[in-house]
Amino acid sequence: MPVRDLTSDDHVSYRRLSSGAFGGSPPDPEPRPFTPGEIPIGVDSSALPGGADGVIAAGARIRRDRITWGEGAEIACGGIGGLAVHPAHRGGGLFGELIMEILARCDAEGMPVSMLYPSNPSIYRRFGYQVVASLHSIIVPLLDLQQLPRVPGRRLVPVTEETMPRVRALYRELTAGDNAMLLREGPLFPEGLPSDGWSALLLVDDSGTDHGYVSWNRVPSSERGYGLQIHELLGRTREDRIALLGSLASWSTVLEHVCLRLRTDDPVLDVLPGAGSRPTPDPIPLLMMRVIDTAAALEARRAPAGLAGSFRLVVEDATVPAGICRAGGAWVVAAADGTISAEPTEDAGTADGGTVRLSIHAASLLLVGGRTIADARRLGLEVEADAEAGRLLDALLAGPRPSVLDAF
Missing domain, CATH: 3.30.1050.10 (SCP2 sterol-binding domain)
Structure with missing residues (x-):
């Protein structure tokens, strides 16, 4: 079962496979290149018994990521995404063939570790991947945040196309001491503002020096029980995190709760007032990694x-x-x-x-x-x-x- 690199001519077939496995919109019918910074691989259905031309029997994408690694270090990491096997070819060993190729390719490309978010951890564990972390979000009552004191010497600045590089610089600085945080480099993370309703505020002092930021998306509160999905809240100091949390209280005129995404042992937990926060009812995403x-x-x-x-x-x-x-x-x-x-x-x-x-x-x-x-x-x-x-x-x-x- 030969595994090969996929090309732009395979994009529609692979997207059809991926959307069929994970959901999502049907693929654009026009061929186009895969995302720069990814290595797409797959197996042709036509190479298998009873297979069909123009169908990808199994495929995956290997991301060329870099992550933080201990105290001030970095390492290349093969991020695995979109690994799927066509229903007509499941049970024939294609999943294992793809994993073997992923491990070999990561090794050849100088990526000493690999990571993924599994939908079924047990099938990846068979190939040496291990759960190393879980990703948590909490629902925070805005009534609690109204208790926070005002922090003097801090003000908020809207994030625009022009100021987005400052957000990126803060992210790199404030996560440099963490383990396994993505560096968010190009081409996987292109310059400019994220799309889909993303908004953010910078926290600055009176001299204009950046101290942190908070980013979010507005979501329908009737469906989730909260109206803001807070993606990140990062500040240099405890007072900066208090100021950023306090800024969210201004939403209390239209919302009752926000959802806050957390890092492992997130320092923002140490400045949350009140005891009204609760975990979201959603499944907890797991992070698996493997040494290559x-x-x-x-x-x-x-x-x-x-x-x-x-x-x-x-x-x-x-x-x-x-x-x-x-x-x-x-x-x-x-x-x-x-x-x-x-x-x-x-x-x-x-x-x-x-x-x-x-x-x-x-x-x-x-x-x-x-x-x-x-x-x-x-x-x-x-x-x-x-x-x-x-x-x-x-x-x-x-x-x-x-x-x-x-x-x-």
Whole structure:
């Protein structure tokens, strides 16, 4: 079942497959290029028994994303979207064929990790993906926000085409210390204002310096129980977040509630007044990630200042055949002078600092950062670790838990 790159001539067929699987409008009947920054791949129905010409039997898109990675670092990431199999060809192994090609292509393209939002986590887990985070939203009564004090020295500025670059700069600055946040670079995130009714306000001080922003879409409140979908609320300081939350209270003349999308351990939760907020009734989206190249994923991180030592790391990846990617293997991992190195070694004996042995699922959880070996064990993931080596690995990978917001 040959997997090939899709071209503009395949766009209509792929969109027909995708809209049939996930819903959405029928595709434009005219061929057009795929989104720049994505690698579209697929399998022709005509190559399969009983297949038809002009039909894509299975397809997916690999996004060339970059994400934050630990303390001030970045890494390339293969974001997976639109993976679908035609109903006529399900149950024949095409899903696995596509996953194998995705992992191999991410490896070849220098993307040490991959991420996706699964509709069915179990089918991706079979291939080494691991749930690393969940995405939450809460419904906030505007009556609560009216309790917030006014913050002196701050004012609001409408976001326009001209001021949108300032929003992008604030996003990059204020999420740089997070794990797994998209950098939102072009061409996947083109310049200009987002569409579909998106609005935003900048928070500035008396000198015009930017301190944060809040963005939203107006939605029909009768259908959801809230009238504003707040996409992001980011501020430099606690007072800036109070000022931005307080600005939302002005909607109380026409609305009773807003829905606020949150990062993992979002600092905005620490400034919410009152106790009236509640989770939305919607399903909680999950984020899954997978290590593609263990050494590159480690070496992309920065070691905490003053941390030094070494240990043997063994990652066992039985979910895919050997050679598909470079997740499995054995390395001597060393930290010194703020850097991490991972040198291949034979899986035998012990290093000076001992050995840590991880399944691919444990590695995919831990290498993102913000979790410990104890967390992996609590989840029932396979971990064996000598005490000293385990402590060093936990110290290397300390930091905020992963958090992803997919768009402005």
